[in-house]
Amino acid sequence: MAKSPAAKDDLLQIGVSTSGQKVLDEMHDGGLVSEQMDAYRLAIATAIAFGRSPRGTEGSWKTKYAVSGIDPQQDLKVIVAEIYPNFATTPYRAIQDLADQGLDIIGAQMEGGTIFFGELVEKINKANVGGPADDGSGK
Amino acid sequence: MNQSVIKKLRIVNFGPYLGEQNLDLGEGSQPIILMHGENMAGKTSLLNSIRWLFYGAAKDRGGRPMPRRKLLNDDAAAKKDYRVSVEAEIAMSIDGDDIELKLKRQFQQKTGAPEPTADTHFTEHLDITVDGIVKPSSEFDDWVNTVLPEDISRFFLFDGELLNEYEELVRADESVQSGRVKQAIEQILGVPSAKNGKTDLLKLKREIERSYNKEAGSHTEAQAAAKELETLAAETDACESDRDDLTTQLEEARSELKECEAELRRHTDLRENAGRLEEVTKRISDLAESDLKLRGDLRNDLIELWRDALSPRLEHEVRRLERDLETIGQALREHAVLSSRLEEIGISINKDACATCGQTVPEDAKARLRSDESEVNLKLAAIEGKANVQRQSEIQGAIERLRRVSPVGVISGVQAREAQIKENAVQVHKAAREKENLMKMLKGQDPDAILQYERNQKKLQDRTARLDAQIGLVNEKLDELQSRSSHLTRQIEEKNVPAMKTLTAKKRLVDQTLALFDQAIVDLIDELRTAVEEEATAIFLELTTDKGYEGLQINENYGLTILGPGGQEISVRSAGAEQIVALSLIGALNRLAAQKGPVIMDTPFGRLDRGHRANILRFVPTLGKQVVLLVHGGEVNRETDLDDIASKIDREFKIVHLSPTTSAIERVGR
Numbered sequence: 001m002a003k004s005p006a007a008k009d010d011l012l013q014i015g016v017s018t019s020g021q022k023v024l025d026e027m028h029d030g031g032l033v034s035e036q037m038d039a040y041r042l043a044i045a046t047a048i049a050f051g052r053s054p055r056g057t058e059g060s061w062k063t064k065y066a067v068s069g070i071d072p073q074q075d076l077k078v079i080v081a082e083i084y085p086n087f088a089t090t091p092y093r094a095i096q097d098l099a100d101q102g103l104d105i106i107g108a109q110m111e112g113g114t115i116f117f118g119e120l121v122e123k124i125n126k127a128n129v130g131g132p133a134d135d136g137s138g139k
Numbered sequence: 140m141n142q143s144v145i146k147k148l149r150i151v152n153f154g155p156y157l158g159e160q161n162l163d164l165g166e167g168s169q170p171i172i173l174m175h176g177e178n179m180a181g182k183t184s185l186l187n188s189i190r191w192l193f194y195g196a197a198k199d200r201g202g203r204p205m206p207r208r209k210l211l212n213d214d215a216a217a218k219k220d221y222r223v224s225v226e227a228e229i230a231m232s233i234d235g236d237d238i239e240l241k242l243k244r245q246f247q248q249k250t251g252a253p254e255p256t257a258d259t260h261f262t263e264h265l266d267i268t269v270d271g272i273v274k275p276s277s278e279f280d281d282w283v284n285t286v287l288p289e290d291i292s293r294f295f296l297f298d299g300e301l302l303n304e305y306e307e308l309v310r311a312d313e314s315v316q317s318g319r320v321k322q323a324i325e326q327i328l329g330v331p332s333a334k335n336g337k338t339d340l341l342k343l344k345r346e347i348e349r350s351y352n353k354e355a356g357s358h359t360e361a362q363a364a365a366k367e368l369e370t371l372a373a374e375t376d377a378c379e380s381d382r383d384d385l386t387t388q389l390e391e392a393r394s395e396l397k398e399c400e401a402e403l404r405r406h407t408d409l410r411e412n413a414g415r416l417e418e419v420t421k422r423i424s425d426l427a428e429s430d431l432k433l434r435g436d437l438r439n440d441l442i443e444l445w446r447d448a449l450s451p452r453l454e455h456e457v458r459r460l461e462r463d464l465e466t467i468g469q470a471l472r473e474h475a476v477l478s479s480r481l482e483e484i485g486i487s488i489n490k491d492a493c494a495t496c497g498q499t500v501p502e503d504a505k506a507r508l509r510s511d512e513s514e515v516n517l518k519l520a521a522i523e524g525k526a527n528v529q530r531q532s533e534i535q536g537a538i539e540r541l542r543r544v545s546p547v548g549v550i551s552g553v554q555a556r557e558a559q560i561k562e563n564a565v566q567v568h569k570a571a572r573e574k575e576n577l578m579k580m581l582k583g584q585d586p587d588a589i590l591q592y593e594r595n596q597k598k599l600q601d602r603t604a605r606l607d608a609q610i611g612l613v614n615e616k617l618d619e620l621q622s623r624s625s626h627l628t629r630q631i632e633e634k635n636v637p638a639m640k641t642l643t644a645k646k647r648l649v650d651q652t653l654a655l656f657d658q659a660i661v662d663l664i665d666e667l668r669t670a671v672e673e674e675a676t677a678i679f680l681e682l683t684t685d686k687g688y689e690g691l692q693i694n695e696n697y698g699l700t701i702l703g704p705g706g707q708e709i710s711v712r713s714a715g716a717e718q719i720v721a722l723s724l725i726g727a728l729n730r731l732a733a734q735k736g737p738v739i740m741d742t743p744f745g746r747l748d749r750g751h752r753a754n755i756l757r758f759v760p761t762l763g764k765q766v767v768l769l770v771h772g773g774e775v776n777r778e779t780d781l782d783d784i785a786s787k788i789d790r791e792f793k794i795v796h797l798s799p800t801t802s803a804i805e806r807v808g809r
Contacts, residue, residue, distance in 0.1 A: 034438045038445075045445035049452040078540045079449065083456055116561075117441065118554035121448050128451035 010090040014070060015061030016040070020100045023107035030113040037070060042117075043102030044076060044095055049124040052101045054080075054087050054094035061100075067092045142735045143240075143286045144765045145189070147228040151245075152215040153191070154184030155802035162792065162804060166230060167764040169789035174769045174804070175777065176794030181802040182769035183298065185794070186741040190296050192225040192244045193283045195263070195401065198298070207246055207258045213800040221248035221255055226266075229286055240282060241268040256580060257409050287736035290326055294728050297740040321696045328667045328731055330660070337656050344649045345379070348372060348624075351642045358638065361631045368627045375620045382613045389606040396599040403592050409581070410589045416577040417590070423570045426563045433556045433563070440549040440556070450546035457541050464534045470525035477519045484512045667731065668693055674727035675699060675720075681758055682719050684750040691723060699724060715747055722755065729762045737765040744774040756780065760787040777808070 016024065020043075024036045033039045071077055071092075080091040080098070087094035109115050144167040150160040164172055176182045187197035187205070196204040208216075211223050224245030231238040243266040248255050255261055265276040274282075287295055325331070352372055355365035403410060486494040488508050493500055500508070632643055676690035679701075688709075689702045699720050701709040722743070729738060740759070744752045752774065759766050768775075775781070781788065791808040 031434055032438070033441055035442075038438075038442050041445040042441065042448060045448040049448050051452070075544045079453065079544055082460075082537045082541055083452075116557045117437075117444060118550065118557045121444070121550050121553070124448055125451050128455055 009093070011067060011092040011096060013063045013066050014092055014096040014099070015063040015065075016096075016103070017059055017061060017100050019107070020103040021062065021064075023103040023110070026110065026113060027106070027115075032115065037065060039103075039106070040065065040070065040099055041076075043106055044099045045102070046105050046120065046124070047098040047102035048079065048083065050105060050127055052098060052105075054084055054097045055101075056087075056094075056097070059097070059100070061096060067095075071095070142764055143229050143231040143737060145227050145737050145767075146230050148189070149224075149226040150185075150188050151222060151224045152212040152220060153188045153210060153223050153225055154212065155181040155796075155800065156184065156188075156804070157212045157214045157801045160804050163790075163806075164765070164767070165789045167789070169787050170760045170762070170764060170766050171784060171788045172765065172767045173775070173781075173788060173791040174767060174794060175772070175775070175791065175807070176769065176802075177771050177796065180771075180794040180796040181804075182771070182794060183741050184802075185769060185804070186296060186298060186739055188225045189227070189739060190292070192227055192242060193287060194289045194292070195244065207261045208256055211255075214798075219254075221261070223247075231286065233285065239270050240286070241266070242279065242282065242286075243267075257412070259409060288326065291324075291728075291732075292736075294725050294732075295736045295738050297725060297738070297743060324671070324697045324728060325664065325667070328671075328728070330664060330667065333656075333660050333663055337653070337660060340649070340653050340656055344653055345375075347642070347645050347649050351628075351639070351646050354639055354642050355631050355636070358634075358636045360634045361636055361639070364627045364630045368624060368631075371620050371624045371627070375617065375624070378613055378617050378620065382610060382617070385606050385610045385613065389603060389610065392599050392602045392606060396596065396603060399592055399596045399599060403589070403596060410593065412577050412580050413587075413589045416574065416581060419570050419574045419577065423567060423574065426567045426570070430560060430563050430567075433560050437553060437556045437560070440553045443547045443549055444553060446544060447546045447548065447550040449544065453541050453544060457538055460534050460538050460541070464531060464538070467525060467527060467531045467534070470522045471528065471531070474519065474522055474526040477515050477522075481512065481515045481519065484508050484515065488512070668695075668697065670731055671697060671724070671727045672699075674730050675723040678726040678758060679719060679723040682723060682751060682754045683716075684748075684754065691720065697724070715751065718747060719751065722758075726758065726762060735763050737767065738763045739767040739769070741769040742771065742774065743768065744770065752780065753783070756784050760784060 023043075024039050027033050027039045028036050033042075067077075076095055077091040080094050081088040084091075084094055106115060106120070109120060145164050146166055148160075148162040148164060150156045150162075152158065174182065174185065187210075191197040191210065197210055199205045199209075207223070211221060215221070222245065224243060226241065226243040229240040229242065231240055244263070245266075246261040246263040249260055249262045253260065265279040267274045267276060267279050267282055269282070283289075349372065352365055352368045355361040356369065358365075483494040487500050488505055491500055492498065628646070631639070672691060672693035675693070679691050680688070687704055689704065689706060691699045692702050692708070693699055701716065701720065703709045729735070738759075743759075744755060747755065756775070759768065777791075790806065793805050793807045795803050795805055797803055
């Protein structure tokens with residue numbers, strides 16, 4: 001088990017990897033979302049719903065949002081802290097990584113610049129019958 | 140009386156008739172020509188070939204004009220032979236003069252056109268010869284009108300399978316259609332000739348009135364009235380001039396309307412395709428608009444969709460935490476029981492008396508209690524970690540926090556919108572393919588021109604209605620001027636000016652003649668209507684097998700009502716009765732017509748029983764000099780049904796169905 005970092009190590013601003021940004025651009029440019037932030041939040045939810053865990057590894061992130069903007073009610077923070085106790089003190093660090101994993105899942109399901117979110121949620125529902133499962137990507 | 144007979148008919152590649160078909164129809168020495176052919180063999184095509192030769196339009200089963208490509212034989216088209224022609228040799232008798240008329244209509248592929256599909260891919264030619272002299276094609280319609288004017292053709296070129304058209308004619312209603320039918324019927328009966336005579340007489344009346352007014356103006360005692368008469372005459376002239384202008388405009392508008400409708404008939408498929416293209420383009424645009432809106436709504440839904448996406452996982456987490464909570468609760472309860480037991484054992488051992496009953500505890504029992512004490516202590520140690528009150532409180536807090544992130548329920552909306560977006564995409568794809576095909580078919584043609592014809596047609600229809608109304612108003616004004624003029628004329632006559640006696644007499648004579656003519660036209664129409672009623676009744680009683688009927692009653696628009704016993708009107712009639720009434724009207728009009736053409740009847744016995752069929756077979760020879768009957772075996776049996784009319788049959792033909800796309804006509808029997 002990874003050693004829990006101190007709360008002071010958590011982030012005030014979270015970012016996105018180059019590949020994650022590509023998916024966000026594609027979704028925004030394809031008219032799927034009004035704001036990239038909507039896709040970013042959905043990506044976090046998707047990763048959590050598919051049973052992904054924060055990887056706790058350092059990556060190359062380009063700063064994108066203030067945590068107060070992406071999670072004004074701190075709902076995501078609460079969820080991450082509850083589901084991933086190891087990251088209870090650094091939830092936004094976990095969220096940043098989960099967002100990237102979620103964008104990875106969404107990107108893989110996009111075809112020709114489009115995706116049907118109803119189908120994505122349907123897959124999430126099926127994956128969660130009897131407990132959280134994965135998105136079928138093997139990650 | 141004008142009379143005409145089709146002597147020969149030559150058909151090339153028309154409908155099921157591949158190549159050339161030559162029919163010698165004789166010269167009408169006996170009236171009946173029988174053409175036997177089973178269903179789908181080509182009976183209606185034969186009728187259509189004559190209709191197309193005369194008027195340039197053939198009708199499909201729905202009564203709609205058929206595009207040229209559908210007139211072309213499919214096997215001929217497969218061989219890239221795109222010529223279609225119909226030619227007739229007609230013997231005519233006009234006021235005692237015999238005329239030999241040859242009419243030919245043909246179309247072929249336009250030079251440089253692709254494989255022809257649309258009307259505009261073909262070019263049409265008309266040929267006309269009168270007594271061996273070639274006439275300009277511009278005279279074609281005039282000569283066709285002499286043989287059989289289009290407006291009355293439905294009474295001669297009779298399609299039993301389009302019988303509802305005739306039934307509308309004989310229904311005694313007041314529809315717009317009945318006005319046109321009335322006009323057509325009066326034309327067939329020769330009423331317009333009488334109306335033209337009245338027009339000539341009116342011109343004479345105006346000339347005499349002018350001389351009369353001029354003369355009256357030169358006599359002092361009649362000057363005042365004459366002056367006023369002059370003013371009225373000027374007003375009358377102006378009104379008549381207006382009426383003439385309006386009538387000319389009306390005739391022009393009707394002629395333009397006719398041309399416009401002919402153009403539209405010729406371009407039926409192009410028009411349909413152009414209309415369809417407009418529809419499809421609009422559908423694509425509507426779908427794009429709907430898609431835009433759906434995607435906008437979807438983007439709004441997506442703002443909160445993350446909550447619904449998380450919901451199953453959170454539910455799962457909450458259930459897990461609830462299970463943990465249950466485990467802790469159970470451990471805490473067990474811990475309490477064990478703690479209490481440990482306390483009791485301690486009292487019993489330390490105080491040497493039972494904690495429950497107070498009796499002295501023997502040594503062997505003490506030994507057992509010590510063993511129990513060890514066991515309870517072990518159990519307590521085992522659940523110590525689980526019975527954690529602080530964790531219990533933490534979990535309760537966690538459940539509360541997770542439940543705060545509740546789903547918002549936008550997913551059902553997202554799914555519905557996405558399903559609609561997918562359906563729209565399928566529809567757009569289909570529509571785009573249809574549009575592409577339509578564009579291909581319309582390539583090189585101008586669909587807007589056809590739409591323009593349609594708009595013109597509507598404009599011209601409105602214009603003719605407006606002009607009709609204006610002419611009505613001018614006629615009312617003329618009646619009023621005429622009444623004032625008569626009053627002034629009487630004033631002048633009362634002055635008894637000797638020099639005006641001759642003019643007065645002339646004027647009276649022309650007025651009386653005109654009044655007589657007016658009355659004569661009314662009487663003529665009344666008489667004709669009565670004659671139609673009498674003829675139709677006679678024929679109806681001859682044709683019907685129901686002896687309870689008394690006859691037919693005609694209304695102003697030539698609608699016919701069946702009269703039952705005691706002259707009682709029969710309001711409900713069967714399909715068979717409708718057909719008998721329609722045939723009675725057709726028969727009456729044929730017998731009374733001022734102009735007689737060949738009669739061609741396709742499937743005339745379709746809805747009739749054996750008794751009615753036999754009656755009609757006996758009746759048809761009276762319809763005219765040449766009656767072509769196109770019948771199938773179910774209607775007329777050659778072996779058993781023709782004995783009564785054998786002597787009236789000039790010749791018989793059989794339409795042989797050679798393949799699904801080809802038929803041929805052979806002469807048979809007598």
